[in-house]
Amino acid sequence: MQQTDAARTRLRELILDGVYAPGQRLTELEAAAVLAMSRTPVREAFRALVADGLVRSAGRGVSVVELGPQALRHAYQVRGVLEGLTAELAAERQRRGEMAPAELTALERLAADAQEATAAGRLAEAVRHNRRFHGRIATLSANPVAAASLERLWDQIQVSTRRSLAAPERPDQVAAQHRRLLAAIAAGRAEEAHAAAREHVMDTCAAHERDGTEEER
């Protein structure tokens, strides 16, 4: 693999895993030392990460993004309509019989896995499964533009909500919303799928906002 891609991938992992916390600053020299390469590929990786919305150019060097409460809400609003679109398109494909039955059962399994991990308290795993579930719907929408946009948003949101991983006890609500979404897609009800997805996302946003408020007390 090219060094630039390696740097981009590795730094992305470090940021998403919270090794580099939101707000933390990085310099080219520092990152180059850590990654054992020269400044050139690091430099390009920095630019790419800025484009990905994971870091911001902060005068000298770069700092991990730290979405404030309102920026986070903006990201969730966009995510809401995008997931509404992907769910709608997936349901539409199902209605037209363009979707293989296996794809639908795979989706159901992902939802079950997510619910199980959540119930068992395996938070990190639950987050991964959850993202896979939503990601699969994006794939099933057969709209790569929407899927790519969502990837970016998920990354950004994950960085800024990492601390609130100590999830509230709303797994039942999440599971119910997932089931409603799933049922709408399986039945080919595009409009309902759209609404279910968007409302689910906005609910998640509201839950995070409550967390944030509580933290500040």
Added chain:
Amino acid sequence: MQQTDAARTRLRELILDGVYAPGQRLTELEAAAVLAMSRTPVREAFRALVADGLVRSAGRGVSVVELGPQALRHAYQVRGVLEGLTAELAAERQRRGEMAPAELTALERLAADAQEATAAGRLAEAVRHNRRFHGRIATLSANPVAAASLERLWDQIQVSTRRSLAAPERPDQVAAQHRRLLAAIAAGRAEEAHAAAREHVMDTCAAHERDGTEEER
């Protein structure tokens, strides 16, 4: 201005203006010669343009994006929900009285300008005014995430629909849809604004698809 930013801006203009046609390939050396700078800033500009979705990395060098009919439809679908969101948020702000009256009148003027330029056959000008109109709504939504995403999409769509600038005679329909959207925002009817914006975008998409089909005959 930094050379990298200069290169990025200049190349973006050249692509959006159609000087570099969709599909055209560019090499670092070539662009560096045209822009009278070394390969380093050009290289970074290329990466940025790839992230902007204006060019794709094509093995050796880079080529101007050329969205196929279905990719274009995907872009329009995403644009549809995003403009639905911005219109909805703008209407919501209006309903809450968070919007200055001057902002609304400015918006109306932009719509009138666009309609006038279209009627007079000043195509390039009409496109500019049109984009400003939609862009203003995005600004009024007060959601920078959505606004930034839309900027990218507009760029991509503009590149790939440049040839079909010889617009069909649907200016009346466009004007009517703009008025409906405007009225919904002015009245603070969020849901209707959302629907009006999304339907307007999808109509534009359908119109372009008809153009494309006709061209192929």
Added chain:
DNA sequence: ATTGAATACTTTGCATGCAATGGATACAGT
């Protein structure tokens, strides 16, 4: 002690050199 300025240093932006990759071309063999 605090403020001001001057100096030194850290860090980035850009250019250039070098090695490696990938593709095109030419040549030979069947």
Added chain:
DNA sequence: ACTGTATCCATTGCATGCAAAGTATTCAAT
């Protein structure tokens, strides 16, 4: 003539050097 191969060339990826910009530190003066 066509295919396979080998060679050559264009172009990119990465490293390093140098200059500029901005920041911190230190020293002096009030």
